[in-house]
Amino acid sequence: MIQYFSIILMLIGIFGLLIDRNILKLIVSLNVFEIGLNLFIVSIGFVNNGIAPILTANNSSSNLNFVDPLPQALVLTSIVIGLGITSLGLAFARKIYKEYNTFDLNEMGGNN
Amino acid sequence: MKKVLAFILVAILGYFMITGLMTAQEFSTYGNVNLDEKISRNFIDKDVNGKSDEIIYGQTSNPETGSANYVTSIIANYRIFDTLGEVTVLFVSALGVSLLFGKNTKKYNFYESNFILKTASKMIFGLILVVGIYIFVHGHLTPGGGFPGGAMIASSILLMYLADNEFKANINKFKQAESLSGSLILVIGLLGIVTSGYFFYNFLPTGTVGETFSAGIIPIIYTLIGLKVGSELSGVIYNFMLEGGEQ
Amino acid sequence: MENNIIEIFIGILMLFAGIKAVTSKKMLDSILYLSLLSMVAVVGFVIMKAPDVAITEAVIGSGLVTAVFLLTYSVVKKSGDIA
Numbered sequence: 001m002i003q004y005f006s007i008i009l010m011l012i013g014i015f016g017l018l019i020d021r022n023i024l025k026l027i028v029s030l031n032v033f034e035i036g037l038n039l040f041i042v043s044i045g046f047v048n049n050g051i052a053p054i055l056t057a058n059n060s061s062s063n064l065n066f067v068d069p070l071p072q073a074l075v076l077t078s079i080v081i082g083l084g085i086t087s088l089g090l091a092f093a094r095k096i097y098k099e100y101n102t103f104d105l106n107e108m109g110g111n112n
Numbered sequence: 113m114k115k116v117l118a119f120i121l122v123a124i125l126g127y128f129m130i131t132g133l134m135t136a137q138e139f140s141t142y143g144n145v146n147l148d149e150k151i152s153r154n155f156i157d158k159d160v161n162g163k164s165d166e167i168i169y170g171q172t173s174n175p176e177t178g179s180a181n182y183v184t185s186i187i188a189n190y191r192i193f194d195t196l197g198e199v200t201v202l203f204v205s206a207l208g209v210s211l212l213f214g215k216n217t218k219k220y221n222f223y224e225s226n227f228i229l230k231t232a233s234k235m236i237f238g239l240i241l242v243v244g245i246y247i248f249v250h251g252h253l254t255p256g257g258g259f260p261g262g263a264m265i266a267s268s269i270l271l272m273y274l275a276d277n278e279f280k281a282n283i284n285k286f287k288q289a290e291s292l293s294g295s296l297i298l299v300i301g302l303l304g305i306v307t308s309g310y311f312f313y314n315f316l317p318t319g320t321v322g323e324t325f326s327a328g329i330i331p332i333i334y335t336l337i338g339l340k341v342g343s344e345l346s347g348v349i350y351n352f353m354l355e356g357g358e359q
Numbered sequence: 360m361e362n363n364i365i366e367i368f369i370g371i372l373m374l375f376a377g378i379k380a381v382t383s384k385k386m387l388d389s390i391l392y393l394s395l396l397s398m399v400a401v402v403g404f405v406i407m408k409a410p411d412v413a414i415t416e417a418v419i420g421s422g423l424v425t426a427v428f429l430l431t432y433s434v435v436k437k438s439g440d441i442a
Contacts, residue, residue, distance in 0.1 A: 001363065002403060003142050004130065005370035009377050011126045016381035018118040024432065025381075028389045031424065032377050035400050038416070042409050045152075048143040052408045053156070053182040054255060055321065060169035062156055068145060069182040070152050072409045076187065077198045079412070080259050080341075083419050084205035087348055090431045091212045097434055103386075183411045220433075247414075255410035260418045267422045345423065352430045 003043045009036030021105045023093045027086060034082045038075050045071040155186060169322045178318030178327035179252035187257065188330045192312045196297075199337065203294070206344045209351055216354035221277055233275035240268040248338030252327045258334040262341030269346045273353060283350060286343040293340040300329060300336075366406060373399050386432060394425045 013033025020026050045068030051059055053069040093103070100108050133139055140146070147153055154160050158167055158176045167175055177185040187195055241264075247254075248261030272279045304313035319326035373396060380392035397420030404413040 001142070001366045002370060002407065003133070005373060007126070007129055007133070009373060011122050011129075012374070012377045012381055014125070015118055015122045018121070019115060020381075022386065024386050024428075025389055028393050028428075029381055031393055032380055032396065035396060035420070036377075038412075039400060039403055042404060042407055042412060043142065044139075045145060046143055046407050047145055047147065050408060052255075052410055054410075055167070055169045055180040055182075057169060062158070062167035066147075066156055066182070067408045068147060068150070068152050069155065069186060070150075072412050073183050073186040073191065075409075075412050076183070076257070076259065076415055077194060079415050079419055081198060081201055083423060084202050086424055087352075087427050088205045088208050090427055091209045091352075094431055094434055095212060103435070181411075256414050257411060260415045263415075263418045263423060267418070267426075270423075270426055349423075349426070352427060355434075 003040065006036045006039035006043060009033075010040070012036075023096065023103050023105065027089050027093070030089075031082070031086060034078075038078060041071050041075050041078075045069075155190065156182060158185075160190070167321060175318065175321060177314070177330075178321060179330050180322050181252055181255065183255075184252050184257055184330065184334070185327075188251075188333050189314060189328075192333075195337070196301075199294070199297070199340065202341065202344060206348050209348050213351040213354060218355055220353050220355050222274065224277065225275060230276050233271060237268050237272050240264060240271070244268065244338075244342070248334055249331065250324075251334040251338075252330050253322070253324070258337035259341055261338040263345060265338075265342035266345035266349060270349050273349070281346070281350070283347065286346055290340050290343040290347070293336045293343075297333065297336050297340075300333065362406075369399060369403055369406065373403070386435075390425065390428045390432065393428070394421055397421050397424070 010033055013029050013036060016029030016032060017026060020029060047065060047067050050065050050067040053066045053072075055062070096108075097103060102108065147156075160176065169180060177189050179185045179189075244261045244264030246261075247256040247264065248258045251257040251261075269281060272281075301312045304315055305311055307313070307315045314328040314330075316328040318328045376392050376396040376399060380389050380396060383389050383392065397416065400420070401413050401417045404416060
């Protein structure tokens with residue numbers, strides 16, 4: 001059931017990218033899209049009545065019913081890269097505010 | 113008018129995605145994945161190179177990887193080339209931020225805080241630092257690893273900057289620590305070529321599964337990654353607090 | 360049966376926070392709803408039995424991303440330019 005909710009969250013993020021005019025809100029919509037995408041990738045590897053993929057003193061054999069550990073390793077990388085992209089985008093937004101004194105895309109002028 | 117058009121477009125895209133998920137044959141339904149047909153069965157039994165027996169916590173000695181956490185053994189041993197690419201992407205984005213904000217010199221001043229806040233935040237700063245170091249040193253036994261441990265170190269530095277207006281961290285030492293850790297990761301990879309002929313081969317002996325000193329080069333690599341990510345993100349947070357005198 | 364009820368409740372909370380983050384009028388409201396969405400997603404990761412991903416998303420999504428957004432928002436001057 002969480003799979004369908006994460007697809008709807010991705011669609012909300014795409015809707016936000018098409019509709020906003022403020023640069024800060026564009027970056028917020030991009031982050032909403034990324035959270036939905038990470039949830040979808042982790043939900044591919046779920047096994048019913050599985051346990052978390054760590055060997056401990058209680059779950060001490062490797063023949064038990066584990067969840068799939070490979071999508072979790074890929075999502076760990078993707079979350080940290082999302083942080084790097086957000087910080088670089090916000091650094092650009094601050095420079096744009098110092099130059100044009102507004103965050104709105106329609107008031108910035110251009111070479112029309 | 114623009115809102116209605118965007119809503120119709122998103123609704124059509126959503127209809128195709130959801131019916132594609134429900135009727136495709138490669139996607140099994142939620143929760144009914146059969147692990148025996150996928151390559152994760154080889155990662156769990158630790159027999160990518162050949163057949164091996166059942167792995168038991170505290171008894172098996174010298175298995176292929178040696179770490180009790182399966183996600184750590186995928187990130188730091190079986191697929192370490194992707195981790196190297198990710199460290200590069202983080203480095204390029206931190207480089208971009210420090211190029212854009214390089215000429216600013218004045219630090220942004222928040223409200224003047226009183227004596228209780230300054231004293232209490234020093235105690236919490238030490239606690240957060242110790243928890244962060246614990247998480248990336250024990251990456252092969254407990255969940256976590258290098259990336260959240262480094263981010264915790266960066267958020268402890270953020271706490272000290274927000275609570276005290278006269279706190280000055282030594283930025284030059286952070287930059288030297290970051291470049292040293294990054295170079296040592298590559299040196300360990302090249303040592304794998306020198307001793308056994310493969311890039312990033314696990315050349316130290318892997319002990320019993322579940323002890324602190326086990327799993328070969330995995331704790332060393334995670335410690336270096338934790339220090340590198342921590343100092344990088346501290347530099348990014350410090351650059352965001354400066355404001356410039358002139359353009 | 361209880362697992363299904365918890366999943367539906369967490370899913371509806373995530374959709375509410377997501378819609379409010381995208382369509383609100385002020386900039387400060389969007390940033391705070393994004394932080395709420397990230398915290399509810401950590402509960403979603405724990406339900407799917409993934410502890411490594413949950414710790415990473417909790418530290419990065421609720422600590423560092425919100426701080427960087429608020430440090431950029433403080434550049435905006437007080438007069439005008441709220442929407």
